[in-house]
Amino acid sequence: MKNLRALAAKAVFQVLEQGVSLSVALPQQQRHLESGKDKALVAELCYGVMRHLPQLDKCVSDFMSKPLKGKQRIVHQLLLIGCYQLYFTRIPPHAAISETAEACRKLKFEGLVKVVNGVLRRIQREQPELSKAAQTLEFNTPAWILKRLQQAYPDQWQQIVEQSHQRPPMWLRNNQRSQTRAQYLQALAELEIDACPGVSSDAILLSRARDVASLPDFHQGAASVQDGAAQWAASLLAPQNGELILDACAAPGGKSCHLLEIAPQANLVAVDFDEKRLERVHQNLERLSLDAQVIHGDAAQIDTWWHGEKFDRILLDAPCSATGVIRRHPDIKWLRQAADITELAKLQQQILTHCWQWLKPGGTLLYATCSILPEENAQQIEAFLAATQDAELQALPQQANERDIGWQILPGQDNMDGFYYARLYKKR
Protein backbone atom coordinates (compact mmCIF):
# COMPACT_ATOMS: atom_id res chain seq x y z
CA MET A 1 0.00 0.00 0.00
CA LYS A 2 1.20 3.49 -0.85
CA ASN A 3 1.91 5.88 1.99
CA LEU A 4 -0.10 9.06 1.33
CA ARG A 5 2.23 11.32 3.34
CA ALA A 6 5.26 10.07 1.41
CA LEU A 7 3.51 10.86 -1.88
CA ALA A 8 2.55 14.32 -0.61
CA ALA A 9 6.16 14.95 0.54
CA LYS A 10 7.45 14.05 -2.93
CA ALA A 11 5.08 16.55 -4.55
CA VAL A 12 5.93 19.31 -2.06
CA PHE A 13 9.66 18.59 -2.55
CA GLN A 14 9.28 18.96 -6.31
CA VAL A 15 7.55 22.32 -5.92
CA LEU A 16 9.79 23.86 -3.27
CA GLU A 17 13.16 22.41 -4.27
CA GLN A 18 12.78 21.97 -8.02
CA GLY A 19 10.37 24.74 -8.99
CA VAL A 20 7.76 22.39 -10.51
CA SER A 21 4.21 23.68 -10.31
CA LEU A 22 1.88 21.80 -7.97
CA SER A 23 -0.63 21.25 -10.77
CA VAL A 24 2.07 19.14 -12.47
CA ALA A 25 3.71 17.56 -9.39
CA LEU A 26 0.52 16.52 -7.57
CA PRO A 27 -1.14 14.44 -10.34
CA GLN A 28 2.16 12.59 -10.84
CA GLN A 29 1.91 11.34 -7.24
CA GLN A 30 -1.87 10.89 -7.20
CA ARG A 31 -1.50 8.53 -10.16
CA HIS A 32 -0.25 5.89 -7.73
CA LEU A 33 -3.58 5.93 -5.87
CA GLU A 34 -6.90 4.32 -6.69
CA SER A 35 -9.35 5.88 -4.30
CA GLY A 36 -10.70 9.40 -4.74
CA LYS A 37 -10.60 9.85 -0.97
CA ASP A 38 -6.87 9.11 -0.82
CA LYS A 39 -6.16 11.42 -3.75
CA ALA A 40 -8.13 14.17 -2.00
CA LEU A 41 -6.11 13.74 1.21
CA VAL A 42 -2.78 13.99 -0.64
CA ALA A 43 -4.07 17.16 -2.35
CA GLU A 44 -5.26 18.62 0.96
CA LEU A 45 -1.83 18.05 2.55
CA CYS A 46 0.05 19.63 -0.38
CA TYR A 47 -2.27 22.62 -0.74
CA GLY A 48 -2.32 23.13 3.01
CA VAL A 49 1.47 23.26 3.19
CA MET A 50 1.59 25.75 0.29
CA ARG A 51 -1.00 27.99 1.97
CA HIS A 52 0.71 28.06 5.37
CA LEU A 53 4.34 27.53 4.39
CA PRO A 54 6.14 30.28 6.37
CA GLN A 55 4.40 29.49 9.64
CA LEU A 56 4.85 25.72 9.29
CA ASP A 57 8.46 26.20 8.27
CA LYS A 58 9.18 28.35 11.31
CA CYS A 59 7.42 25.98 13.67
CA VAL A 60 9.31 22.91 12.40
CA SER A 61 12.66 24.73 12.25
CA ASP A 62 12.27 25.91 15.85
CA PHE A 63 12.24 22.26 16.95
CA MET A 64 15.21 21.11 14.88
CA SER A 65 18.73 21.28 16.25
CA LYS A 66 20.13 21.72 12.74
CA PRO A 67 18.47 22.14 9.35
CA LEU A 68 18.16 19.21 6.95
CA LYS A 69 20.05 19.77 3.73
CA GLY A 70 20.42 18.31 0.23
CA LYS A 71 18.51 15.09 -0.38
CA GLN A 72 17.28 15.12 3.21
CA ARG A 73 15.19 18.21 2.46
CA ILE A 74 12.32 15.89 1.59
CA VAL A 75 12.20 14.90 5.26
CA HIS A 76 11.89 18.59 6.16
CA GLN A 77 8.95 18.79 3.74
CA LEU A 78 7.50 15.69 5.35
CA LEU A 79 7.75 17.44 8.71
CA LEU A 80 5.80 20.40 7.27
CA ILE A 81 3.11 17.93 6.26
CA GLY A 82 3.15 16.45 9.76
CA CYS A 83 2.90 19.89 11.34
CA TYR A 84 0.06 20.88 8.96
CA GLN A 85 -1.94 17.84 10.09
CA LEU A 86 -1.50 18.76 13.75
CA TYR A 87 -2.67 22.37 13.31
CA PHE A 88 -5.14 22.33 10.48
CA THR A 89 -6.80 18.92 10.13
CA ARG A 90 -9.02 16.69 12.23
CA ILE A 91 -6.70 13.72 11.80
CA PRO A 92 -6.08 12.35 15.32
CA PRO A 93 -2.57 13.50 16.32
CA HIS A 94 -1.30 9.98 17.14
CA ALA A 95 -2.31 8.79 13.64
CA ALA A 96 -0.84 11.89 11.99
CA ILE A 97 2.48 11.37 13.78
CA SER A 98 2.80 7.62 13.28
CA GLU A 99 1.78 7.77 9.60
CA THR A 100 4.20 10.62 8.96
CA ALA A 101 7.04 8.72 10.68
CA GLU A 102 6.14 5.67 8.58
CA ALA A 103 6.33 7.88 5.47
CA CYS A 104 9.89 8.75 6.46
CA ARG A 105 10.72 5.05 6.40
CA LYS A 106 8.98 4.62 3.02
CA LEU A 107 11.07 7.49 1.67
CA LYS A 108 14.11 5.43 2.70
CA PHE A 109 15.35 7.77 5.41
CA GLU A 110 15.30 5.15 8.12
CA GLY A 111 17.89 7.10 10.08
CA LEU A 112 15.59 10.13 10.39
CA VAL A 113 12.43 8.33 11.56
CA LYS A 114 13.31 9.14 15.18
CA VAL A 115 13.80 12.83 14.32
CA VAL A 116 10.39 13.01 12.61
CA ASN A 117 8.73 11.26 15.52
CA GLY A 118 10.52 13.38 18.10
CA VAL A 119 9.86 16.75 16.44
CA LEU A 120 6.18 16.06 15.80
CA ARG A 121 5.63 14.71 19.32
CA ARG A 122 7.19 17.81 20.82
CA ILE A 123 5.07 20.08 18.63
CA GLN A 124 1.98 18.18 19.66
CA ARG A 125 2.91 18.33 23.33
CA GLU A 126 3.92 21.99 23.44
CA GLN A 127 1.48 23.29 20.80
CA PRO A 128 3.26 26.59 20.27
CA GLU A 129 1.18 29.33 18.71
CA LEU A 130 2.08 29.70 15.04
CA SER A 131 4.32 32.74 14.72
CA LYS A 132 3.10 36.12 13.46
CA ALA A 133 6.40 37.81 14.23
CA ALA A 134 6.71 39.28 10.73
CA GLN A 135 4.19 40.10 8.01
CA THR A 136 5.40 37.19 5.86
CA LEU A 137 4.49 34.88 8.75
CA GLU A 138 1.27 36.61 9.71
CA PHE A 139 -0.05 36.58 6.13
CA ASN A 140 1.81 33.48 4.87
CA THR A 141 2.80 35.47 1.81
CA PRO A 142 6.23 36.56 0.55
CA ALA A 143 7.23 40.12 1.45
CA TRP A 144 7.54 41.24 -2.19
CA ILE A 145 3.93 40.30 -2.97
CA LEU A 146 2.68 42.00 0.21
CA LYS A 147 4.61 45.15 -0.68
CA ARG A 148 3.15 45.33 -4.17
CA LEU A 149 -0.38 44.68 -2.94
CA GLN A 150 -0.01 47.32 -0.23
CA GLN A 151 1.12 49.85 -2.84
CA ALA A 152 -1.60 49.02 -5.33
CA TYR A 153 -4.47 48.51 -2.87
CA PRO A 154 -3.75 50.49 0.31
CA ASP A 155 -7.26 49.88 1.67
CA GLN A 156 -7.94 46.40 0.34
CA TRP A 157 -4.67 44.50 0.50
CA GLN A 158 -5.51 42.64 3.70
CA GLN A 159 -8.83 41.51 2.32
CA ILE A 160 -7.11 40.40 -0.91
CA VAL A 161 -4.58 38.34 1.04
CA GLU A 162 -7.32 36.87 3.17
CA GLN A 163 -9.33 35.93 0.06
CA SER A 164 -6.24 34.38 -1.49
CA HIS A 165 -6.17 31.92 1.42
CA GLN A 166 -9.74 30.75 0.95
CA ARG A 167 -10.55 27.47 -0.71
CA PRO A 168 -11.85 28.36 -4.16
CA PRO A 169 -15.39 27.42 -5.15
CA MET A 170 -16.13 25.21 -8.15
CA TRP A 171 -17.67 27.02 -11.11
CA LEU A 172 -19.26 25.48 -14.17
CA ARG A 173 -19.84 26.96 -17.59
CA ASN A 174 -23.12 25.83 -19.09
CA ASN A 175 -22.73 24.84 -22.74
CA GLN A 176 -25.42 26.97 -24.34
CA ARG A 177 -25.34 24.71 -27.42
CA SER A 178 -26.53 21.77 -25.29
CA GLN A 179 -29.16 23.41 -23.10
CA THR A 180 -30.07 26.69 -21.43
CA ARG A 181 -28.49 27.51 -18.10
CA ALA A 182 -31.92 27.24 -16.45
CA GLN A 183 -32.29 23.70 -17.85
CA TYR A 184 -28.85 22.70 -16.56
CA LEU A 185 -29.61 24.16 -13.14
CA GLN A 186 -32.77 22.07 -13.16
CA ALA A 187 -30.80 18.93 -14.09
CA LEU A 188 -28.39 19.65 -11.23
CA ALA A 189 -31.29 20.19 -8.82
CA GLU A 190 -32.78 16.82 -9.82
CA LEU A 191 -29.54 15.19 -8.71
CA GLU A 192 -29.66 17.27 -5.51
CA ILE A 193 -26.53 19.18 -6.51
CA ASP A 194 -26.80 22.58 -4.92
CA ALA A 195 -25.95 25.36 -7.40
CA CYS A 196 -26.86 28.92 -8.34
CA PRO A 197 -26.38 31.12 -11.41
CA GLY A 198 -23.38 33.46 -11.59
CA VAL A 199 -23.42 37.01 -12.95
CA SER A 200 -22.15 36.23 -16.47
CA SER A 201 -24.64 34.44 -18.71
CA ASP A 202 -23.36 30.84 -18.67
CA ALA A 203 -21.84 30.71 -15.18
CA ILE A 204 -23.03 28.33 -12.48
CA LEU A 205 -21.60 28.30 -8.96
CA LEU A 206 -21.66 24.98 -7.10
CA SER A 207 -22.05 25.13 -3.35
CA ARG A 208 -19.30 22.52 -3.03
CA ALA A 209 -16.69 20.96 -5.28
CA ARG A 210 -17.42 17.55 -6.74
CA ASP A 211 -16.11 15.05 -9.23
CA VAL A 212 -17.08 16.08 -12.77
CA ALA A 213 -18.19 12.51 -13.48
CA SER A 214 -21.15 13.11 -11.14
CA LEU A 215 -22.39 16.12 -13.17
CA PRO A 216 -25.23 15.61 -15.66
CA ASP A 217 -23.86 14.75 -19.15
CA PHE A 218 -20.44 16.21 -18.39
CA HIS A 219 -18.61 13.78 -20.66
CA GLN A 220 -21.07 14.55 -23.46
CA GLY A 221 -20.08 18.23 -23.20
CA ALA A 222 -23.08 19.67 -21.36
CA ALA A 223 -20.83 21.81 -19.15
CA SER A 224 -17.19 22.65 -18.41
CA VAL A 225 -15.28 23.61 -15.30
CA GLN A 226 -14.17 27.26 -15.50
CA ASP A 227 -13.95 30.02 -12.94
CA GLY A 228 -16.63 32.72 -13.10
CA ALA A 229 -14.03 35.43 -13.82
CA ALA A 230 -12.53 33.57 -16.79
CA GLN A 231 -16.01 33.16 -18.24
CA TRP A 232 -16.28 36.89 -18.86
CA ALA A 233 -13.66 36.70 -21.64
CA ALA A 234 -15.94 35.25 -24.30
CA SER A 235 -18.86 37.59 -23.70
CA LEU A 236 -16.58 40.66 -23.54
CA LEU A 237 -14.94 39.73 -26.84
CA ALA A 238 -18.42 39.02 -28.33
CA PRO A 239 -17.41 36.68 -31.19
CA GLN A 240 -19.70 36.54 -34.24
CA ASN A 241 -20.34 33.65 -36.61
CA GLY A 242 -18.29 33.94 -39.79
CA GLU A 243 -15.53 36.01 -38.20
CA LEU A 244 -11.85 35.11 -38.14
CA ILE A 245 -10.80 35.04 -34.50
CA LEU A 246 -7.41 34.49 -32.89
CA ASP A 247 -7.00 33.08 -29.40
CA ALA A 248 -3.33 33.97 -29.08
CA CYS A 249 -2.49 32.14 -25.82
CA ALA A 250 -5.08 29.42 -25.93
CA ALA A 251 -4.01 26.41 -23.89
CA PRO A 252 -5.69 24.56 -22.20
CA GLY A 253 -8.51 25.97 -24.29
CA GLY A 254 -11.19 26.98 -21.79
CA LYS A 255 -11.81 30.36 -23.39
CA SER A 256 -11.41 29.05 -26.98
CA CYS A 257 -14.21 26.58 -26.34
CA HIS A 258 -16.44 29.21 -24.80
CA LEU A 259 -15.92 31.48 -27.83
CA LEU A 260 -17.05 28.64 -30.10
CA GLU A 261 -20.01 27.73 -27.91
CA ILE A 262 -21.20 31.33 -28.42
CA ALA A 263 -20.28 31.52 -32.13
CA PRO A 264 -19.93 27.94 -33.49
CA GLN A 265 -19.53 29.17 -37.08
CA ALA A 266 -16.60 31.46 -36.23
CA ASN A 267 -13.25 30.52 -37.74
CA LEU A 268 -11.16 30.21 -34.59
CA VAL A 269 -7.39 29.93 -34.59
CA ALA A 270 -6.14 28.68 -31.22
CA VAL A 271 -2.42 29.16 -30.71
CA ASP A 272 -0.05 28.35 -27.89
CA PHE A 273 3.66 28.21 -27.36
CA ASP A 274 3.50 25.09 -25.23
CA GLU A 275 2.97 21.97 -27.30
CA LYS A 276 2.15 19.78 -24.33
CA ARG A 277 -0.58 22.12 -23.14
CA LEU A 278 -2.07 22.14 -26.65
CA GLU A 279 -3.05 18.48 -26.15
CA ARG A 280 -5.57 19.75 -23.60
CA VAL A 281 -7.02 22.14 -26.22
CA HIS A 282 -7.63 19.19 -28.55
CA GLN A 283 -9.22 17.18 -25.73
CA ASN A 284 -11.53 20.03 -24.74
CA LEU A 285 -12.59 20.71 -28.33
CA GLU A 286 -13.30 17.04 -28.82
CA ARG A 287 -15.39 16.65 -25.67
CA LEU A 288 -17.46 19.68 -26.67
CA SER A 289 -17.64 18.68 -30.38
CA LEU A 290 -16.13 21.99 -31.50
CA ASP A 291 -13.79 22.86 -34.34
CA ALA A 292 -10.78 25.16 -34.36
CA GLN A 293 -7.42 25.42 -36.09
CA VAL A 294 -4.99 24.54 -33.34
CA ILE A 295 -1.48 25.82 -34.00
CA HIS A 296 1.75 25.44 -32.09
CA GLY A 297 3.31 28.87 -32.41
CA ASP A 298 4.57 32.06 -30.84
CA ALA A 299 2.02 34.86 -30.44
CA ALA A 300 4.88 37.36 -30.72
CA GLN A 301 5.83 36.00 -34.18
CA ILE A 302 2.55 35.43 -35.94
CA ASP A 303 4.11 35.76 -39.42
CA THR A 304 6.08 32.54 -38.82
CA TRP A 305 2.92 30.40 -38.66
CA TRP A 306 0.07 32.41 -40.21
CA HIS A 307 -0.19 33.45 -43.85
CA GLY A 308 -3.88 34.26 -43.93
CA GLU A 309 -5.67 37.55 -43.49
CA LYS A 310 -5.78 39.70 -40.38
CA PHE A 311 -8.18 38.86 -37.58
CA ASP A 312 -11.58 40.37 -36.79
CA ARG A 313 -11.13 39.75 -33.08
CA ILE A 314 -8.23 38.69 -30.91
CA LEU A 315 -8.27 37.28 -27.41
CA LEU A 316 -4.93 37.81 -25.70
CA ASP A 317 -5.07 35.88 -22.44
CA ALA A 318 -1.48 36.76 -21.68
CA PRO A 319 1.07 34.78 -19.65
CA CYS A 320 1.14 36.51 -16.27
CA SER A 321 2.09 36.30 -12.59
CA ALA A 322 -1.21 34.54 -11.79
CA THR A 323 -1.42 36.57 -8.57
CA GLY A 324 -5.21 36.64 -8.99
CA VAL A 325 -5.51 32.88 -8.67
CA ILE A 326 -3.38 32.20 -5.59
CA ARG A 327 -6.43 30.69 -3.87
CA ARG A 328 -6.45 27.99 -6.59
CA HIS A 329 -2.66 27.73 -6.95
CA PRO A 330 -1.05 28.67 -3.62
CA ASP A 331 2.33 27.37 -4.88
CA ILE A 332 2.50 30.51 -7.05
CA LYS A 333 3.56 32.42 -3.92
CA TRP A 334 6.73 30.32 -3.70
CA LEU A 335 7.44 29.76 -7.39
CA ARG A 336 7.32 33.39 -8.49
CA GLN A 337 10.00 35.97 -7.73
CA ALA A 338 9.78 39.76 -7.75
CA ALA A 339 12.05 39.97 -10.81
CA ASP A 340 9.61 37.79 -12.81
CA ILE A 341 7.09 40.63 -12.89
CA THR A 342 9.33 42.94 -14.91
CA GLU A 343 10.11 40.09 -17.32
CA LEU A 344 6.44 39.15 -17.65
CA ALA A 345 5.40 42.75 -18.25
CA LYS A 346 7.98 42.97 -21.07
CA LEU A 347 6.72 39.75 -22.62
CA GLN A 348 3.10 40.88 -22.37
CA GLN A 349 3.99 44.17 -24.04
CA GLN A 350 5.78 42.35 -26.89
CA ILE A 351 2.90 39.98 -27.52
CA LEU A 352 0.29 42.75 -27.29
CA THR A 353 2.14 45.04 -29.71
CA HIS A 354 2.67 42.22 -32.15
CA CYS A 355 -0.91 40.90 -32.02
CA TRP A 356 -2.19 44.42 -32.60
CA GLN A 357 -0.56 44.43 -36.04
CA TRP A 358 -2.61 41.37 -36.91
CA LEU A 359 -5.95 42.94 -35.98
CA LYS A 360 -8.11 44.36 -38.80
CA PRO A 361 -9.05 48.04 -38.58
CA GLY A 362 -12.44 48.08 -36.90
CA GLY A 363 -11.49 44.93 -34.98
CA THR A 364 -11.47 44.28 -31.23
CA LEU A 365 -8.71 42.90 -29.03
CA LEU A 366 -9.48 41.74 -25.51
CA TYR A 367 -6.44 41.77 -23.22
CA ALA A 368 -6.83 39.49 -20.20
CA THR A 369 -4.67 38.32 -17.31
CA CYS A 370 -5.29 36.44 -14.08
CA SER A 371 -3.06 38.95 -12.32
CA ILE A 372 -3.95 41.64 -9.81
CA LEU A 373 -0.73 43.64 -10.25
CA PRO A 374 -1.15 47.00 -12.05
CA GLU A 375 2.21 46.56 -13.88
CA GLU A 376 0.67 43.70 -15.85
CA ASN A 377 -2.75 45.28 -16.20
CA ALA A 378 -3.82 48.94 -16.12
CA GLN A 379 -0.23 50.25 -16.40
CA GLN A 380 0.45 47.90 -19.30
CA ILE A 381 -2.63 49.11 -21.18
CA GLU A 382 -2.00 52.74 -20.32
CA ALA A 383 1.49 52.53 -21.85
CA PHE A 384 0.13 50.69 -24.89
CA LEU A 385 -2.53 53.35 -25.50
CA ALA A 386 0.05 56.10 -25.19
CA ALA A 387 2.26 54.40 -27.80
CA THR A 388 -0.47 53.22 -30.21
CA GLN A 389 -2.34 55.87 -32.15
CA ASP A 390 -4.98 53.62 -33.66
CA ALA A 391 -5.94 51.99 -30.34
CA GLU A 392 -8.96 53.08 -28.36
CA LEU A 393 -9.97 51.75 -24.99
CA GLN A 394 -13.62 50.75 -24.68
CA ALA A 395 -14.96 51.13 -21.17
CA LEU A 396 -16.61 47.95 -19.89
CA PRO A 397 -19.98 48.22 -18.12
CA GLN A 398 -18.62 46.07 -15.29
CA GLN A 399 -15.82 48.53 -14.38
CA ALA A 400 -16.08 50.05 -10.93
CA ASN A 401 -15.33 53.50 -12.36
CA GLU A 402 -15.82 54.65 -15.94
CA ARG A 403 -12.40 56.29 -15.92
CA ASP A 404 -10.57 53.11 -14.85
CA ILE A 405 -8.29 51.59 -17.42
CA GLY A 406 -9.95 48.20 -17.81
CA TRP A 407 -11.81 46.05 -15.32
CA GLN A 408 -9.85 44.68 -12.38
CA ILE A 409 -11.65 41.85 -10.62
CA LEU A 410 -10.22 41.15 -7.16
CA PRO A 411 -10.06 37.62 -5.74
CA GLY A 412 -13.30 36.70 -4.01
CA GLN A 413 -15.35 39.42 -5.73
CA ASP A 414 -18.70 37.72 -6.49
CA ASN A 415 -16.87 34.48 -5.57
CA MET A 416 -14.60 34.86 -8.62
CA ASP A 417 -10.83 34.61 -9.10
CA GLY A 418 -8.79 37.79 -9.51
CA PHE A 419 -8.74 38.76 -13.19
CA TYR A 420 -8.21 41.74 -15.48
CA TYR A 421 -9.85 42.72 -18.75
CA ALA A 422 -9.26 45.61 -21.14
CA ARG A 423 -11.10 45.85 -24.48
CA LEU A 424 -9.28 47.70 -27.24
CA TYR A 425 -10.82 48.88 -30.49
CA LYS A 426 -8.68 49.44 -33.61
CA LYS A 427 -9.67 52.68 -35.29
CA ARG A 428 -10.46 52.52 -39.01
Ligand SMILES: C[S@@+](CC[C@H](N)C(=O)[O-])C[C@H]1O[C@@H](n2cnc3c(N)ncnc32)[C@H](O)[C@@H]1O
Ligand atom coordinates in the same frame (compact mmCIF):
# COMPACT_ATOMS: atom_id res chain seq x y z
C1 LIG B 1 -3.20 32.20 -19.02
S1 LIG B 1 -2.69 30.87 -19.96
C2 LIG B 1 -3.98 30.74 -21.14
C3 LIG B 1 -5.26 30.10 -20.64
C4 LIG B 1 -6.26 29.85 -21.77
N1 LIG B 1 -6.56 31.07 -22.49
C5 LIG B 1 -7.57 29.26 -21.28
O1 LIG B 1 -8.52 29.97 -21.06
O2 LIG B 1 -7.63 28.03 -21.12
C6 LIG B 1 -1.39 31.57 -20.87
C7 LIG B 1 -0.87 30.68 -21.99
O3 LIG B 1 0.05 31.47 -22.75
C8 LIG B 1 0.97 30.58 -23.34
N2 LIG B 1 2.09 31.40 -23.86
C9 LIG B 1 3.07 32.03 -23.18
N3 LIG B 1 3.85 32.72 -24.01
C10 LIG B 1 3.35 32.55 -25.27
C11 LIG B 1 3.72 33.00 -26.57
N4 LIG B 1 4.78 33.79 -26.75
N5 LIG B 1 2.97 32.61 -27.62
C12 LIG B 1 1.91 31.79 -27.44
N6 LIG B 1 1.51 31.33 -26.25
C13 LIG B 1 2.22 31.70 -25.18
C14 LIG B 1 1.30 29.63 -22.22
O4 LIG B 1 1.83 28.42 -22.73
C15 LIG B 1 -0.07 29.46 -21.55
O5 LIG B 1 -0.71 28.31 -22.05
